[in-house]
Amino acid sequence: MTEKRDYYEILGVDRGADAAQLKAQYRKVALKYHPDRNPGDKEAEDKFKEASEAYEVLSNPEKRQVYDQLGHRGVEGMRNGHSGGFRDFDDIFSSFGDIFEDFFGFRNSRQGGRSRARRGADLRYDMTIEFMDAAFGKETEIELEKLETCGTCKGTGAKPGTEPEICSLCNGTGQHVRTQGFFSVKSACSRCGGQGRVIKEVCPQCRGRQQVVTRKKVDIKIPAGVDNGQKLRLTGEGEPGAGGGPPGDLYVFLHVKPHDFFERRNTDVVCKIELSFIQAALGDEVTVPTLKGEETITIEPGAQPGDTVRIPDKGIVSLGNGLPGDQIVELVLKTPKHLSKRQEELLREFSQLESEKFTSKIKRIFKVGSRKAAK
Numbered sequence: 357m358t359e360k361r362d363y364y365e366i367l368g369v370d371r372g373a374d375a376a377q378l379k380a381q382y383r384k385v386a387l388k389y390h391p392d393r394n395p396g397d398k399e400a401e402d403k404f405k406e407a408s409e410a411y412e413v414l415s416n417p418e419k420r421q422v423y424d425q426l427g428h429r430g431v432e433g434m435r436n437g438h439s440g441g442f443r444d445f446d447d448i449f450s451s452f453g454d455i456f457e458d459f460f461g462f463r464n465s466r467q468g469g470r471s472r473a474r475r476g477a478d479l480r481y482d483m484t485i486e487f488m489d490a491a492f493g494k495e496t497e498i499e500l501e502k503l504e505t506c507g508t509c510k511g512t513g514a515k516p517g518t519e520p521e522i523c524s525l526c527n528g529t530g531q532h533v534r535t536q537g538f539f540s541v542k543s544a545c546s547r548c549g550g551q552g553r554v555i556k557e558v559c560p561q562c563r564g565r566q567q568v569v570t571r572k573k574v575d576i577k578i579p580a581g582v583d584n585g586q587k588l589r590l591t592g593e594g595e596p597g598a599g600g601g602p603p604g605d606l607y608v609f610l611h612v613k614p615h616d617f618f619e620r621r622n623t624d625v626v627c628k629i630e631l632s633f634i635q636a637a638l639g640d641e642v643t644v645p646t647l648k649g650e651e652t653i654t655i656e657p658g659a660q661p662g663d664t665v666r667i668p669d670k671g672i673v674s675l676g677n678g679l680p681g682d683q684i685v686e687l688v689l690k691t692p693k694h695l696s697k698r699q700e701e702l703l704r705e706f707s708q709l710e711s712e713k714f715t716s717k718i719k720r721i722f723k724v725g726s727r728k729a730a731k
Contacts, residue, residue, distance in 0.1 A: 361406070363410035363413055363423065366406055366407055367407060369381050373414075375415065378411065378414055378415055379411075379415070382410075382411040382415075385407040386404060386411075389403040389404040389407065390404060413431055474601045475597050475602050475603075475604060476503075476594050476596045476601065476602065476603040476604035477594055477595045478595075478604040478605050479500070479594045479595060479604065479605075479606045479607070480607050480609060481498060481500055481606060481608045481609070482609045482611060483498065483608050484611045484613060485612055485613070486613055487613055487618065488615075489578060490578070490581075490582050490583065491580065491625075491647055491672045492580050493577075493579050493580035493581070493582075494578045495576070495577050495578070496575075496576050496578065497573050497576065498574050498576055498608070499571055499573050500572060500574065500606075501569055501571055501572075502572055502594070503567040503568070503569060503570075503595045504567060504568060504569075504596060505566065505567060506566055506567055507568075508560070508561035508562065509562060511567070512566065513558060513559055513562065513566040514555045514556075514557060514558065515557040515559050516559070518556065518557045520551075520554060520556075521553060521554055521555075522552065523545055523547055523548035523552055523553060523554050524547075525545055526545035526547070526548060526552065529545070529552060530544060530551055531544065531550065532544075532545055532546070567595075567596060574593055574606065576588065576590075576608060580672075581623070581672055581673045581675045583610075583620070584610065584611060584612040586609075586610050587607050587609045587610065588608040588610070590605060590606040590607075592605065593606035594606050617645060620672060621684075622681065623671050623672045623673070623679075623681030624671045624672075624681040624682050624683070625647060625670065625671045625672060625681065625682075626683075626684045626686065627644065627684075627686070628685075629642060629644055629686075629688065630688045630689075631655065631659065631687055631688065631689055631690060632692070633689065633691070635659075636655070636658070636659045636661075636687070636689055637657065637658065638657055639654070639656050639657035639658075640654075641653070641654055642655055644667075646667060646670045646683050647670060651667055653665045655687070659687055660687075660689075661687060661689040663686075665684075665685040665687070666682050666685075667682060667684075668682050669681075
């Protein structure tokens, strides 16, 4: 049995090569020995398979670590007794087809021209919710238009009872090949568009497009604590993939309506209450609304406009740790506009007392100042 060559030697890289260097060198070696560029060359085929096996191991951090420690024996052990390497070219192309197609322009002609699987497109849905729904969460339902795989033809694009036929122009490869010197240039087949198959009788529902526009209802669970501008991701609720690829995702962007009384600041909730001159001067107990009912707060005597009273744990829960913020009550002094005669008399009397108090204080200041000057 021929002893296997060192994987690093096969790819022509040092043992400390990073992922980018490995990939670049594999592309170079694979391009050189690619079977489509070396038809009928058994030695080139063997070297192509050898390079692919080396890259398959070294590009996987776990396998590479085992190989560095135990060599080929360790890798064989990881394969649980299988022969190792790739079984055939289809096995190689299924693993690294993206490298050949994206960088070399190759496709696996052995797959009969089937299109490469592609993930479906993501969808966006903008949703407006109430302030309280954002605070406490809500389960609801939305309806949106999206593409779905045609149910009549099951995504084949062909009329039920018929099947797409192999393209007679490219024989199912989906490609035209032109030889220029030592190189073969491939392009998509003009008849089948690179699919390798043509539809003789199209599906009457989707008209051969394989997908149809439908309206679908989707259940949405809005978690407590979401904020304006945040988005929810619903995996697999986007548009279907092509060529057997997975569907995309649905992103729901949330727009929270402002509240008439509450304002959100992170997880805290802020509100304003008006106090009369008397309440601010003498203090009082005031009942204020919170997100979870009413609470009574104490206004200390001598409260000033802009002072705040904090009510712990009456805010909005955090999406991060589930802990609630506080409610902050801002005090606003309300000046009465319409006074009765008696109220006006009392306020004037109060003003007079304040004026006398102020005058007396000024006199004391000047009196103390005069004594210090005399000394």
